[in-house]
Amino acid sequence: MKPLFSWLSPAGASGRLSVLIFHRVLREPDPLFPEEVDATRFDELLGWVKSWFNVLPMDEAARRLQDGSLPARAAALTFDDGYTDNHDVALPLLQRHGLPCSFFVATGFLNGGRMWNDTLIEAVRRSTLPMLDLRGLRDAQGADLGQHGLSNRRALLQALIPRVKYLVPEQRQVCVDAIAARAESVLPDDLMMSSGQVRALRAAGMQIGAHTVSHPILATLSPQQAADEMARSRDMLQSLLGERVGLFAYPNGRPGTDYLPDVHPGLVRELGFDAAVSTRWAAARQGEDVFQIPRFTPWDRSRSKFALRLAKNLLS
Incomplete structure (x- = not known):
């Protein structure tokens, strides 16, 4: 070449x-x-x-x-x-x-900080809930996470990330923090x-x-x-x-x-x-x-x- x-x-x-x-x-x-x-x-x-x-x-x-x-x-x-x-x-x-x-x-x-997209990704990745209630957040509804399937989580992230990306930084952070709280996930700091x-x-x-x-x-x-x-x-x-x-x-x-x-x-x-x-x-x-x-x-x-x-x- x-x-x-x-x-x-x-x-x-x-x-x-x-x-x-x-x-x-x-x-x-x-x-x-x-x-x-x-x-x-x-x-x-x-x-x-x-x-x-x-x-x-x-x-x-x-x-x-x-x-x-x-x-x-x-x-x-x-x-x-x-x-x-x-x-x-x-x-x-x-x-x-x-x-x-x-x-x-x-x-x-x-x-020890974490970018907004990683808060979103890790919240969805690490959640042990069968369903994630997103009502009232960026026009989203409930999401079936499934017990073991990655496809549902991948599809959810592909839908959520573009919706959140273009919010002003303060609104964006509030939104992803709310999703993480609803996911009940323990998030990484490293x-x-x-x-x-x-x-x-x-x-x-x-x-x-x-x-x-x-x-x-x-x-x-x-x-x-x-x-x-x-x-x-x-x-x-x-x-x-x-x-x-x-x-x-x-x-x-x-x-x-x-x-x-x-x-x-x-x-x-x-x-x-x-x-x-x-x-x-x-x-x-x-x-x-x-x-x-x-x-x-x-x-x-x-x-x-x-x-x-x-x-x-x-x-x-």
């Missing part, structure tokens, strides 16, 4: 940058979310990427994208949110393959990294970027609220690491839906960041807005299909 990627992504001003995005790397496959990346799959994927691409740190990739000096087959690896398994599972595999990676951390969940684990990632040579404090949908906030989320996340990380943080990732990251391209990239620039990444599927070219660098990761499990989808993304 190397010749194909070299042709699609040459060196210099015609170069294209492929940025891969991940969130979690589980030790073992999750029966509730079988599509989630686990350690075996991530290890295999890193081997493919290392053999095909020149993987750069994200800050260097952004600079070289701007000045037209990308190497052939340029790529960068990124993680969003700040899960504990980024440190415990992903980091050793990245070190084994000798690959750099950038981790974008939502700082409000460090040290899903997200500690401050020490973030420092350990940096000490291992990985990069740390800001990802807001509470992971809000920026499009639902005022510009002042959005700028505050960005700045407080950056400032907390700079205090934690004792160094400047120049990278930012938009929560959820879809332009026009999760952030506003005519508002939020300008805020990121005004706050002094060097570059920002979205989740628009594409490969970046010179001349594109460095504060809206696209990202994409194929979901295919076979080597050939994974490579072909990456090639297709380079053509987008």
Whole structure:
């Protein structure tokens, strides 16, 4: 595949940058979310990427994208949110393959916090109730959890998550807390990294970027609220690491839906960041807005299909 990627992504001003995005790397496959990346799959994927691409740190990739000096087959690896398994599972595999990676951390969940979606997921996963009464919550009714079947729980989460996602942060938290209370579930407090684990990632040579404090949908906030989320996340990380943080990732990251391209990239620039990444599927070219660098990761499990989808993304 190397010749194909070299042709699609040459060196210099015609170069294209492929940025891969991940969130979690589980030790073992999750029966509730079988599509989630686990350690075996991530290890295999890193081997493919290392053999095909020149993987750069994200800050260097952004600079070289701007000045037209990308190497052939340029790529960068990124993680969003700040899960504990980024440190415990992903980091050793990245070190084994000798690959750099950038981790974008939502700082409000460090040290025992839990993201809203994980409160929802774990409440449904861990509930021992046969039925979950959701009347009065986001137009939902009762849900049959079943005693052993995962399909009902998976279907319920697929219905609930989109309904809750675009609430403003305060309403969103109230809603998921209410669902968790009705589920009568004991929820975990070790899903997200500690401050020490973030420092350990940096000490291992990985990069740390800001990802807001509470992971809000920026499009639902005022510009002042959005700028505050960005700045407080950056400032907390700079205090934690004792160094400047120049990278930012938009929560959820879809332009026009999760952030506003005519508002939020300008805020990121005004706050002094060097570059920002979205989740628009594409490969970046010179001349594109460095504060809206696209990202994409194929979901295919076979080597050939994974490579072909990456090639297709380079053509987008």
